[in-house]
Amino acid sequence: MVLSLLVQVPAGVWTAAHAPGHGLHWRLALHLALAVAGPLALLAARRLPGPTVALVSAFALVDVLTAPVYGPPYVALAFAIALAVARGAVIWAAVSVATGWATAILVGVAIGRIWHPGLIVAATVGLALSFAVGAFVRTRGARMAQVRADAQRRRRSAEERERVRIARELHDVLGHALSQMNVQASVGLHLFDRDPEQARAALQNVKDTSKLALEEVRGVLGVLRDGEVPLVPQAELAELPRLIAGLTTPGLEIALDDRLQGTAPSRATQFAAYRIVQEALTNAVRHAQAGHVRVVLERRDEPDPVLVVTVTDDGRGFAGADPTVSGRGGVLGMRERAALLGGGVDVGDGPEGGARVVATLPWGRAS
Template identity: 50%
Template sequence: MLGPARFGSPTTGSEVPSASGDAGLRFRPSPAVILLVPVFVSLIVQVPGTIGLSWWQHVPPAAAAASIALAAASALCLLAARWLPGPTVAVVAALTAVDLFVPPVGGPPPIALVFAIIGAVVRGARVWALVSVGVAWLIAVVGPELAPGVFGATDWHPARIAFATVGLALCFVIGEGMRARIRGAQQRRQQLAARRRAAEQEERTRIARELHDVLAHSLSQIAVQSGVGLHLFDREPERAREALANIRALSATGLDEVRGVLAFLRGDELASPDTAPLTPQPQLAQLPSLVAGRSGLGLTVALDDRLAGDAPPSSVQTTAYRIVQEALTNVVRHSAASHATVTVGRDATDLVVTISDDGAGIPSSASERGGLRGMRERAQLAGGVLTVDSGPRGTSVVARLPWAGAA
């Protein structure tokens, strides 16, 4: 219970951080300065003051030397306050109590005890400080009354006792205030670190989502087209040639999009026009080409554009395009559909995008994979919602996105 308690690591010197946090700290003294300044201040106040009073009161040399030694020892004990705050305050309190009964009378203020109490409370040795100071106070006040032969006939003035008691209590208050500020600063740093980790995780998720959107549809189409090309290579060479041409176009487009996404994630488009991404962020105007690229080889994809030339902000268009892109990729990969329809329209303040097909539905094993989860996340980030209705008669994906973008 009364073991030495540490507040922070003695090797890092971070047990007394700034209350405003590291980010806003302009100057922070080194651990050596934090440790040595109380020692020097205590020595400068206590030792010369004791020497001067001893000379002024004509104290015998032996008593004066003892008082000076006690003052210096209490100050030097503060050197251990960083590692042993509890025992330090106990020793300093004992030395200060003894010094009260050694001439000269009314010596300099016990600055070392002030630093020891505050340091012990800040570093978590509150019980050490309370017990040590309480015992020293009782000895100093009650001891002369109970054992005058041991302590001498010392008659403390009530005002002096009251002033010393208030001063000791104030030291504890200051220590608790500093400890509370330190803990608040630590909590703010922890919260900042948690926000940084959350931002990093969000960035990793965004990167994964962008690369998935760019790569999944191209690679899926390439896999389908290559399978068809191999199957028809001998029987229908013209359709096999068409499949190979589609593979070539899809691979070229996919590479350009990957370069564009990587450049966008690196921020190259902000650095120099020469390093701008090869493909801009896709917009709704590119849906016809996307739909045309999905049609063929037994699948017909139609686009029903009901916007009549009206267009939401660019970020909303990109979100809608990526959702359509991923939904059509799922149609190609999972639904075995022969017909799909992409409908784009406006309902009051929402952009409504619907992708429906007449396939066999999305298998349960694929219902919560990255594609559908990514579409939901995109819709949520844009402030909208995405619903999926899949069954044996087909699948319908409906995304409702705020026309003006996320609030």
């Protein structure tokens, strides 16, 4: 609007003052009014782009027919066309411009005006460029809106993945801790009168497990606060004996067969393997009704080095049912952990009965 006023008002005054013939005052008043009316009409282009371009086209038509043939261009019309096309009022712009253009040619011929071909070509090119600018702005706006929508979807997807990761960590930590505390509390109650020392040790295990679980939960939730790091180090394979000792009871024997010969895979692989073993043992304690569980750690080098973790028990197994829907929680979590590293988890019935969990994880860079 400001640019149109700065161009059209001085040009309109100059045109009216230098036009041949009489009637300077009415021509000056008319061209000054048209020079102001067109730019002011652009104020409505945001809410009413279609009617605005039609009104500005009418003002431009009157200006063209009353000004000299080689008068200044009506700049407000170019802005009105571009704004209308950019806001989707393409039909309004096309109809208004075509009507004004045809009327200018026909009325001009009727009143004896001679339109130079070069002038017609220049005006047509100018109008076409106005449409092109409007189309470019509209396309760019749509592209930017799509980019923003994609970014928002990616942000929501990242937030969802983070929520799933935190939920998986909390499930593993709390599920194992509560199962372990339930086992040790049951042992303590069972031995409370017969063997007070063993009962006291079981209750001490409950205390230690709850303390460690609280620290791990704080560590998991610490990622929700900017700049906060976990309060405890991530679990490694070296922590498996402590994990197994906390779950071993007089009615459940858990054996660890470590065949790694002192070598260790990458930290990420160790953490995933620890959580998978933790979940498998928790399921064995809660669901399998097993008396013996065996955990085997081994490295295989064909074709690429991998860590193979096998957890078997002599419980009731799955009886051929799908482990993901058979009531044992955490199976999907184990598979997700392995998939994030490019590995996999096979869960099903063992060859000799009971359940078997086999996790294959890439070895990665040794730590």
